Amino acid sequence: MGHAIVLGAGISGLLAARALAWHFDRVTVVERDRLPGEAVPRRGVPQGRHVHALLARGGEAIDVLFPGLTGELESLGAPVSTLLTEASYNLAGGELARGDIGARMVQASRPLLESVVRERVAALGQVKIIEGYDATGLTAEGSRVTGVRIRARGRPSTAEDGTSGEVVRGELVVDALGRAGRSAAWLAELGYARPSERRVKVDLGYTSRLFRMPEDALGSDRVLLVASVPGHPTRGLAGMLQEGDRWLLTLSGVQGDHPPTDLAEFRAFARTFVPPRVEAALSRAEPLDDGFAYRFPDGVRRWYEKLTALPDGLVAVGDSVCSFNPVYGQGMTVAVLEAQALERCLREGGQEELPRRYYRAAAKVLDTPWRFAAEADLTLPGAEGKRARSARLASGYMLRLRRVAHHDPVVAAGLLRVTMLLDPPSALFAPRMAARVLRGPEAAARGRRRR
Ligand SMILES: Cc1cc2nc3c(=O)[nH]c(=O)nc-3n(C[C@H](O)[C@H](O)[C@H](O)COP(=O)(O)OP(=O)(O)OC[C@H]3O[C@@H](n4cnc5c(N)ncnc54)[C@H](O)[C@@H]3O)c2cc1C
Incomplete structure (x- = not known):
């Protein structure tokens, strides 16, 4: 099905490249950094020096995209x-x-995870990774994105229009440029509305x-x-x-x-x-x-799925769509689930209306973790913004649930499974769970002493 171009070889770009390689004859990944041969931090991913937990759900899902990957990480000492x-x-x-x-x-560590994923992706026959190139813009004809402009890092612009060096043509461009993702600005340059955004x-x-x-x-x-x-x-x-x-x-x-x-x-x-x-x-x-x-500075979500008009041939993944407060450890797991969503959309409908179908599927992945993070952040002292009514109503229950979870392993397990994105938040309100929570922390502590 032609040529797909992924911008950015961070975790979401690599995962997207894996998904695309099942459906495109060629996949080119364009990355601004020179990529290290070893599992070491690099300039384009400075967050890689900090704790990077792949939540349990992400670990299960990444093994579907790359069979045996978590076992490979374990064999490398993780x-x-x-x-x-x-x-x-x-x-x-x-x-x-x-x-x-x-x-x-x-x-x-994040560098080890990324390097093992990168090796797996680079070994796919259809995939080529171009290092040391900046993605600087798109090319388009009418309502279709036709490719990207790239420029070797540190080299001045050589093109006649002064915008950039080379053009790479393809049927699909994936913006995996991270938090500074350019899709919203590029849509505006092409005459489309920008997605609404919340910070x-x-x-x-x-x-x-x-x-x-x-x-x-x-x-x-x-x-x-x-x-x-x-x-x-x-x-x-x-x-x-x-x-x-x-x-x-x-x-x-x-x-x-x-x-x-x-x-x-x-x-x-x-x-x-x-x-x-x-x-x-x-x-x-x-x-x-x-x-x-x-x-x-802030968590950011961009609602591409609400746009009424989108050009063909351009989608965004990972932090360029939604960048979570990292303390909840959700970003990489969401990137794995988005890559699966992209693959499913391609499998079920090819490129027909792909951006609209993909953004809808990605929204289903994003809605719960985004709400979870945003609501939790809004409870912090000094936070600016209004909490949803449902969250305010549930906060007393959640407070009690956490205190019960100090003593009751069933409630603790329920809470952690939701945090690990294994179960939906509704699991915490299921009748059996609610009964344990409503009994209260003192009863849970007595029950624990009897066990
Ligand atoms: C401090 C911190 C801790 C975190 N901890 C966790 C955690 O515990 N668990 C978790 O799941 N998530 C965590 N995250 C979130 C996680 O890092 C991101 O969700 C994830 O990296 C997003 O992947 P990405 O590929 O979209 O972006 P990135 O990983 O940022 O990758 C973007 C890539 O694009 C490249 N690039 C940028 N501009 C250009 C350009 N113009 N041309 C070409 N290439 C370009 C960059 O060099 C980079 O390789 C944390 C984030 C931070 C900041």
């Missing part, structure tokens, strides 16, 4: 943890009750450091999460044991409460809100790097 027996989730002032929730999480300001700061942890410091735990601590609602910690037997610990702070990078200050910031066991482990951990900081 730990796989059984949730919630090898993971400590400390939410709202207590640890979620332990128990097997029927899900596992593969804990590769939820979080003013988030991340600081991450790699550590070697003494063997007895955290028992069999391979994941740590501390969030929504009473008195410190803006602060959080996410930690993952990764390949190379190294712990990556990320401190976060929203609404300007940014964590420091310096080791002593990093530890002091953590001490203000983490439980004593985590504090003790951190004080014994051996630092392996100097730490890295990242700033994230």
Whole structure:
């Protein structure tokens, strides 16, 4: 079915390329960075130095696109943890009750995950990756996008119209340029309306450091999460044991409460809100790097599915459509699910009305995680924006549910399965779950003592 061009070789571009290779004779991926031969961070993906959890749902779905991928990551040293027996989730002032929730999480660093996916994609006969080229614009005829303009990085424009160097022609262009995705601006240049956009300001700061942890410091735990601590609602910690037997610990702070990078200050910031066991482990951990900081201003969603007119031959995926507050760890899992949606649309209807059909399918993937993240962000001190009425009504119930989950492993499992995008949020309101929640935290604690 011709030639597809993917702009950006980040995670969503690579996943889209996999999906397209089932339907196009040729797929070209254009990437601005020179891509490293090893699993190391790179300039175009600076967030790769910070904890990057592929949620359990994403792990299951990525194995459908690339059979055996999580097993391959494991063979390269990425730990796989059984949730919630090898993971400590400390939410709202207590640890979620332990128990097997029927899900596992593969804990590769972002550079390792991306490099293994890239190798798989590059090995596909139809795919070619062009490195060191900027995508600078589109070419179009009437209502059809016909290709892209690309320019070698660092080389001045040579084309007569002064816009860019070379043109690559194709039947489909996929914008996988990340948060700075260009589709909305390109639509406007072609005379179409821009999609409506919502931003939820979080003013988030991340600081991450790699550590070697003494063997007895955290028992069999391979994941740590501390969030929504009473008195410190803006602060959080996410930690993952990764390949190379190294712990990556990320401190976060929203609404300007940014964590420091310096080791002593990093530890002091953590001490203000983490439980004593985590504090003790951190004080014994051996630092392996100097730490890295990242700033994230706001979550952004663009509603392409609501546009009444779209050109043929152009779709957007990944962060260029929706960029989530990273503390919820949803971006990559959503990218996997969008790639599956794109593949399904191509399988069921080819290129006929593809943008409209794809954006509708992508919206179904995005709606729940976006609502989850936006509603949670709007509860934070200093947040700007109105919460949905349904969320306000449910907030008392959710507060109680979290407190019950400190004692009741069934409720804890239900909560984590929704967070891992394995089950819909409605599962938390199902009669059997509601009965456990309504009994309250004290009854749940008594039940736990009897067990
Ligand atoms: C600090 C932080 C922590 C995060 N933690 C998690 C997590 O725990 N779990 C999770 O699932 N998600 C997490 N995310 C989100 C995740 O990083 C993104 O959702 C994901 O990377 C989106 O993939 P993408 O391919 O759309 O964009 P990106 O990964 O940003 O890739 C965009 C690519 O486009 C290239 N590019 C840009 N402009 C051009 C151009 N003009 N021409 C050619 N190439 C170009 C870039 O070099 C890059 O390779 C986190 C994000 C941040 C910021």
